[in-house]
Amino acid sequence: MPETNSATSKAQEPEYDAGHVPMTEEMDDAKHRLPPMAPVLIALAVIALVIGIAAYLFRAKPLANGTIKDVVAVELNTHDTSFVAINVRLNNISSDTLYIKAIKAEIVTPSGSFVDDAASATDYPRYLAAYPDLKSAVGEPLKVETKIAPGTSAEGSVLVTFPVTKEVFDKNTGLTVTIIPYDHPSINITKR
Numbered sequence: 001m002p003e004t005n006s007a008t009s010k011a012q013e014p015e016y017d018a019g020h021v022p023m024t025e026e027m028d029d030a031k032h033r034l035p036p037m038a039p040v041l042i043a044l045a046v047i048a049l050v051i052g053i054a055a056y057l058f059r060a061k062p063l064a065n066g067t068i069k070d071v072v073a074v075e076l077n078t079h080d081t082s083f084v085a086i087n088v089r090l091n092n093i094s095s096d097t098l099y100i101k102a103i104k105a106e107i108v109t110p111s112g113s114f115v116d117d118a119a120s121a122t123d124y125p126r127y128l129a130a131y132p133d134l135k136s137a138v139g140e141p142l143k144v145e146t147k148i149a150p151g152t153s154a155e156g157s158v159l160v161t162f163p164v165t166k167e168v169f170d171k172n173t174g175l176t177v178t179i180i181p182y183d184h185p186s187i188n189i190t191k192r
Contacts, residue, residue, distance in 0.1 A: 064098060064148070066090040066189040068177060069155075072137035075166035082162050082169040083127070085137045088177050088189060091153040098148040098181045105160040108174035118142070119159040127159055134159075 070087040086105060092098050103118035119127060121141035128135050142156025158177055162169060175191040 061094065063094040063096070063181070063184050064090055064092050064179070064187045066153075066177075066179070066187065068175065068189055068191040070137060071175060071191065072134060073166050073169045074131050074133045076131075076161070079165060080163065082164055082166050083131055083134065084160050084162060084169065085134050086158045086160070086175070086177055087137070087139060087155070088142055088158055088179075089153055089155045090142070090148065090179055090187070090189070092148040092150055094184075095150050096184070097150060098184065100142070100144055100146045100148070100154075100179055101182045102144060102180040103142060103158055104178045104180070105158060106174075106176045106178065107162050107164070107169065107172050109164055109168050109172050111164065111168060114162045114164065116160040116162060118144075120144075124157075124159065 067089050068086055069089055071084065073082045073084045075082055084105070084107075104115055105118065106113060106115045121143045124138065124141050128138060138157045138159065140156050142154060142158055146154050146156075148154045177189045179187040179189065181187065
């Protein structure tokens with residue numbers, strides 16, 4: 001009898017036919033749907049490493065840095081506006097030549113934040129004649145279209161007005177000069 005049992009068990013096992021997959025071999029379990037875990041984890045680690053190296057190599061690098069050397073404010077005759085001379089130094093630390101497109105200044109006071117575009121360099125003599133107290137503080141203007149070669153710096157004065165009294169200006173909590181170059185992000189220089 002033992003011979004018959006082994007013969008019948010072999011006869012009962014159906015042979016695997018690629019065209020006719022038995023119901024017990026449905027491909028819906030994880031064994032048949034997922035690849036082996038080791039190669040997947042290795043591929044994910046390699047992809048993460050490549051992304052990390054690319055992020056490091058293509059990170060944003062600063063174009064320039066600068067300092068606000070001196071700030072002098074004079075109250076206008078209307079006693080509701082301050083005329084401000086800001087002396088700035090801008091250092092080009094990039095490998096590109098920078099051309100200044102625009103210059104702005106922003107002040108933060110207890111009564112709010114105010115922004116103004118820098119006065120044109122051609123107007124400086126007129127402003128200095130009207131407000132002689134600024135003459136000692138104002139040097140050469142920092143001009144729009146100034147070319148700053150790599151590794152060099154530019155210095156100059158920026159004249160702006162803010163709709164606050166000199167007393168309010170003196171209590172400011174922040175002063176920022178924004179240099180906007182062509183084809184590059186803005187450079188913010190904050191008074192410390």
